[in-house]
Amino acid sequence: MVTKTKSQPKREPLSRERVLAAAIEVADEGGIEALTMRGLAEHLGVEAMSLYYHVANKEAIFDGVVDAIVAEIGEEIGGFEVPEKVDDWQAEIRRRILGARAVIMRHKWAPEVIESRTIIAPTVMFYMHGLLGVMIEGGFDYDLGHHAMHALGSRALGFSQELFEPEPGQEQEVEQDLEELIEHLPYIVGMMEVIQHDDPEDTVGWCDDETEFRFALDIILDGLEARRQALPTT
């Protein structure tokens, strides 16, 4: 073994992979707004300008991060390959989407980054292609498959926009002027009472995200199945 040991190398050189991995670390720790070129460089023990040798710009970092997240989804669900025979398309689609969701839950900032891409990432395309393939082999025609992709939307990747949900870390402050709201929002108040009654533990974060996600997902999958069964058999 010929190794040059002349003075221990202080750090291994940068690379696109290390930059992207660090970017995910920084976002995991401090959220997406913590991911700045200068902050990322500091996290790597390097100057901000050094990053530009390995990535074109910040957008390229976002692109690479999305690729990495989708790759993690691929590991989670065992690849995007479409099986030759699909007996239960609903089960297979649900398995993939809930797997994607598990990954997204580890990187809660990811939806915002994914949505911010103007051109669809090739890896995302491969993921969606897998979903579409499962549906086609499961009895969809292409037209219904197309509708299905749109109906799922971002839910295909395991997330959905919740208008009632605050950002992680910033809990909703419902208490504040609840007094005056009660008379103007009787239905909301009534709903909250029922929900809190069902689950008295939950005080502030009064919704079970996982349950709600599955509820909506099942509605969509059921609706698609009904329309699949209505297809003319050729």
Added chain:
Amino acid sequence: MVTKTKSQPKREPLSRERVLAAAIEVADEGGIEALTMRGLAEHLGVEAMSLYYHVANKEAIFDGVVDAIVAEIGEEIGGFEVPEKVDDWQAEIRRRILGARAVIMRHKWAPEVIESRTIIAPTVMFYMHGLLGVMIEGGFDYDLGHHAMHALGSRALGFSQELFEPEPGQEQEVEQDLEELIEHLPYIVGMMEVIQHDDPEDTVGWCDDETEFRFALDIILDGLEARRQALPTT
């Protein structure tokens, strides 16, 4: 009439309302990234710092803009009042949501701003309250109503995240390396061929957003109706 006409006033004074109206104008014209404090001030013929006399900061502008958009939705659908008797909850919900969508279509940057709010705007709360009220009066119990609000998510306000859709102005460039994609993405390619066959006019923007939005909305409404009918009658 005693009016002081000593030298024509060059411009009417600023106000919170004028700032917010101008903010919407700027975003309508140049997108949300064009909405900067300096740019907004220039649009108003004023210095950037003057804005801070009327709004606390940029976040407050975003908050106000969301309020204004929801107010516009209110005008579009004739208010958020819940009728005492709801015969066809699906029709009423669909009417409100498609009205909201019409407004969002005029302000395509609005979804991003709405999603960026960490605390739910009071006006948004009123809008959602109206939807919930229609459902309750239409035969939902509070638990199903709660599920429904989550299942609709941002679709309640007339938009949904389309992973395949590029930002307005930046068309998807599918042509680029389509050659190599064909062999890896047979299902996507097959789907595109069928879709283009159905609608040969559409070359690049190959999806009818309105149709897809209604398709997904109907699936959700149908699913909710099925679950409503399954409720125990009390």
Added chain:
DNA sequence: ACCTGAACACCGTTCAAGT
């Protein structure tokens, strides 16, 4: 080949000062 210092053009925002 890989990293850096200095500089640029842009942000949002504060604060004391103008009228």
Added chain:
DNA sequence: ACCTGAACACCGTTCAAGT
């Protein structure tokens, strides 16, 4: 009461220069 100039702390990025 309403607006402004100067300044600050932060961005992403370019470019010539270092090793």
